[in-house]
Structures are given as C-alpha cells and as structure tokens.
Amino acid sequence: MSKQADSALAQMRRTHEERILSLLRKQGALSRRELGVQSGLSRTTLHDIISGLAASGTVVSTAQDSAPRGRGRPAESVTLNPAAGQAVGIDFARQHVHVAIVNVAHEIIGSADEAHPADLPWPRRAELAERLIARLTESAVTMGSLTGIGVGVVGPGTGHEETARRIEAVKLHLRTRFGVPVLVDNNTRLAALGESVWGSAEGHQNVVYLRLSHGVGGGLILGGSLHRGAHGISGEFGHITVDPDGPDCLCGGRGCLETVASVNAVTTAYQEAGGRPGGFPALLAAVEDGEPQARELLARVGALTGQVLAGVCNVVGPQLVVIGGELAHFGDAFLHPVEAGLRAHAMPAALHDLRVRAATLGDAGAALGAIALVLHESPLLARYPTEPVPEERACS
CATH class of the missing domain: 3.30.420.40 (ATPase, nucleotide binding domain)
Structure with missing residues (x-):
C-alpha cells in the first residue's frame, strides 16, 4: 500500500476516534450500541476504534449493572478513562469560595467550600481557593493530570475596572501556580450550566x-x-x-x-x-x-x-x-x-x-458549571465563546 493510502487511512482512523471521543466527552458513558447509532460507524469499525482507544488507556469499559441482560456477556458502557484528566472549578461568590473537581469521565470527585467576610481581598480569596483544592487533592486527585481551571465571579456592579484588574491578577496567579489554562465567567450563568449538565435541568x-x-x-x-x-x-x-x-x-x-x-x-x-x-x-x-x-x-x-x-x-x-x-x-x-x-x-x-x-447541586453548582466551561465539551457550549470574559469586560 502506498504512503499516500496509508496516510489517508490514518487520517480516517483519527477522524473516527475523535468522533467517539467527542460523544463521550459530551454525554459521559454510552453503550456500544448507543455509540454505533450516534457515530454512524459500522460494528466492525466501532469495535476496532474502541479496542485501540482502550489499549492506549484513553477509554475504559464497565458493565452496566442495571441493564437488562440476556444470554452471553453482560452489557457494557464505554467511558473516558477517569484517570486521564481532571478539571477544577472555583466559584468566588460574595461571601464564600466553592471548589469542585470533576474527571473527564464526568464523575464528580469532590467539592468543598468556606465562608469569608464580604470585603476579603482578592489575593486572600485566591489563597483560600488553593487551600480548598489542596484539601480535596490530598485524598482524591493527582494534580499532574489537571487539564484546566474554571472560575466563576459575581455579576456586573460597582468598581468595574478595578475589579477587572484584580480578577486578571487572580487568573495569572492560578495559571502560574497550576500551569494550566484558566477561564472566567459570571457565576450565576455557570450555575445554570452546572444544573443543565449535572443537576435538575x-x-x-x-x-x-x-x-x-x-x-x-x-x-x-x-x-x-x-x-x-x-x-x-x-x-x-x-x-x-x-x-x-x-x-x-x-x-x-x-x-x-x-x-x-x-x-x-x-x-x-x-x-x-x-x-x-x-x-x-x-x-x-x-x-x-x-x-x-x-x-x-x-x-x-x-x-x-x-x-x-x-x-x-x-x-x-x-x-x-x-x-x-x-x-x-x-x-x-x-x-x-x-x-x-x-x-x-x-x-x-x-x-x-x-x-x-x-x-439540586447546592453550593457547588457554579463551580461545576465552571468545570463544564473549561472542558468546553457540553453541547450547551457549542456556540459559546472559548474565552467568555475578555479582560476589559470581566465581572465585578
């Protein structure tokens, strides 16, 4: 087979892999049948693609305990490997900092929050967020696989320009501390996103x-x-x-x-x-x-x-x-x-x-929405800007 044909086949395989990975990022675990229907791939091609992704550790298969079973092997779900990466969400509310961590398989690993005075300076809020992240990661997450941090802040108000500068400083602090991209958006909008991905909506x-x-x-x-x-x-x-x-x-x-x-x-x-x-x-x-x-x-x-x-x-x-x-x-x-x-x-x-x-997500709602923003894989974000809050329009 010519090099040109080999290249075309490799490109087609990458396209098929990305189609499967995109479905799993957006919807979480899916059965092989659901993947076949939604991807449009034949059973043989689907089996080949999933086998390759499983061999590389990108996806894993788990038995569907609640699914009806006939004779033969139990029904299986395919999901992104939970160990392949995590994302952190931080909600800087008016008088609380909330932190949540989710893995790429859409599993909520943990959340934590702590109250603070309404006038707490932004550097202290960032330090508080770091402590909450450390508290969660001590027992649950390997930070080497962190993929990004999403941040929610309260909506427009007074002191717009000064607050925008402070938030940009917090973004820089978190980006320097953890070495990953940091995205910022309005926290109530992120709470709506969180409820629509994981909660009552x-x-x-x-x-x-x-x-x-x-x-x-x-x-x-x-x-x-x-x-x-x-x-x-x-x-x-x-x-x-x-x-x-x-x-x-x-x-x-x-x-x-x-x-x-x-x-x-x-x-x-x-x-x-x-x-x-x-x-x-x-x-x-x-x-x-x-x-x-x-x-x-x-x-x-x-x-x-x-x-x-x-x-x-x-x-x-x-x-x-x-x-x-x-x-x-x-x-x-x-x-x-x-x-x-x-x-x-x-x-x-x-x-x-x-x-x-x-x-249903309680205080963790906006932090979870911030994670969905970072992953940028929910269908809800299909037409959403990749950098939601430009520096000159950051929320207060």
Whole structure:
C-alpha cells in the first residue's frame, strides 16, 4: 500500500476516534450500541476504534449493572478513562469560595467550600481557593493530570475596572501556580450550566435558572445552548424592577428584585418585622417551625419573584424554571408562592408544560458549571465563546 493510502487511512482512523471521543466527552458513558447509532460507524469499525482507544488507556469499559441482560456477556458502557484528566472549578461568590473537581469521565470527585467576610481581598480569596483544592487533592486527585481551571465571579456592579484588574491578577496567579489554562465567567450563568449538565435541568433544552443568594442573578439555556449575551450581560434578573419606589440598588436602580429577594433583604425584613434574632439561620428555623410571620414574608417575596419570572417566561418560553441559592432551602414554603406568582402573571401559552423545581447541586453548582466551561465539551457550549470574559469586560 502506498504512503499516500496509508496516510489517508490514518487520517480516517483519527477522524473516527475523535468522533467517539467527542460523544463521550459530551454525554459521559454510552453503550456500544448507543455509540454505533450516534457515530454512524459500522460494528466492525466501532469495535476496532474502541479496542485501540482502550489499549492506549484513553477509554475504559464497565458493565452496566442495571441493564437488562440476556444470554452471553453482560452489557457494557464505554467511558473516558477517569484517570486521564481532571478539571477544577472555583466559584468566588460574595461571601464564600466553592471548589469542585470533576474527571473527564464526568464523575464528580469532590467539592468543598468556606465562608469569608464580604470585603476579603482578592489575593486572600485566591489563597483560600488553593487551600480548598489542596484539601480535596490530598485524598482524591493527582494534580499532574489537571487539564484546566474554571472560575466563576459575581455579576456586573460597582468598581468595574478595578475589579477587572484584580480578577486578571487572580487568573495569572492560578495559571502560574497550576500551569494550566484558566477561564472566567459570571457565576450565576455557570450555575445554570452546572444544573443543565449535572443537576435538575439535565436534558432540557430551554431553561430559566434563578439564583437567590447574597446577590440575585440567573442564566438562560436557549435552544440547547448557554446564552451569554452580546457583551456578557445576560440573566441579570435581580435588576428587574419590582417596586419603583423601593430602596436603592447597587446597580444604580431602585426597587430591583435583589433589594427584595436576596439573603440580606429577606433577613432584614424579617428582623424589622420583629422576627427572631440570629440572621438567616433563624429565619430558616422559623419557617420550619411554621411561624406565620416568617411564612407570610416568604409568600410576599415569592410572589414578587414569580412576577419577575413570568415576564422572563413570556419572552423566552422555557420548559423549566430552576430556583437555586439559599432561598431555595426553604423548599415548598418558598417555591409554591413563586410558582403561584408566575402562573398569575405569565401568558397561558408560556405556562404550557412549564415546571418549577429547586436546584439540586447546592453550593457547588457554579463551580461545576465552571468545570463544564473549561472542558468546553457540553453541547450547551457549542456556540459559546472559548474565552467568555475578555479582560476589559470581566465581572465585578
């Protein structure tokens, strides 16, 4: 066979290998039958490609314990070798640092978080992230196989240029410390991505995600893709006005949803109404105890939140609304008023088959979304920029 023919065959084999690897990166473990259907390769070619990838240690096969079995060998799944690489996600929230680690087989290895004062300097936040990574890697991960780090930061606000410089310094610090690429994006948008890859929105093509924490923001999955906006500004639901005569907001507006539905806002409202001392944990306990005053507060806040979501749903027509952040910890005491407010204000057509549910990834959601960003292999990122936040537009 000529060298030219050999080269063509080698190129065809590499194309087939990349087709299989791409499917496994995007979807995790798949059976050989699923790989055959989705790749379009013949059984003989597929067997040859998988055998070669397995021999090189790139993929591994595992028995599907839950699959129906007939006579002969048990059904098998093929997945990327978990030892082939890991990615780290860091969420620099307003008062917490969250870290998560995932391997290339889409298995969550571990997560950790630690609270800090809201005014903690950025170098100290980076040091805290390093300590959390070290805590996880001591028992779970070989850092020599680290492929990248994704970082989530809170959305646009005051001190834009100065904060952008600080974030760039943190990126440089992490890149120098670990020797891998570092990508930065809005953390609520990354939380939406995390829930769509690993959490309660998995498999849905049109999702509105709202996180109610110390800040209020969200993310949009539209037509199976994460939506970023023309200038990286999307999902800022916390800055939709709910009360024109309400308090001033950090964004420069008045009566934004964030002034009503953030952790600090609901805690302050509860205290001003004569509630128990003890901050947010006290409010959680009061709701669990069925205290009327606490539940009435949640009903009011939930109704306003639902009103904002109704406007969003009228515009984008999602299949699913996911509520995350600390306010989701109230469960049905909060989610039911949110859904009632949504249904009272949305167009009937926008409510068709629409469901509202709580996020399932908790505090690790944005960190996991940051990992998906680094891997850049989810179908949700097919049309997403490879460098989401240019230096001049980094979030605060």
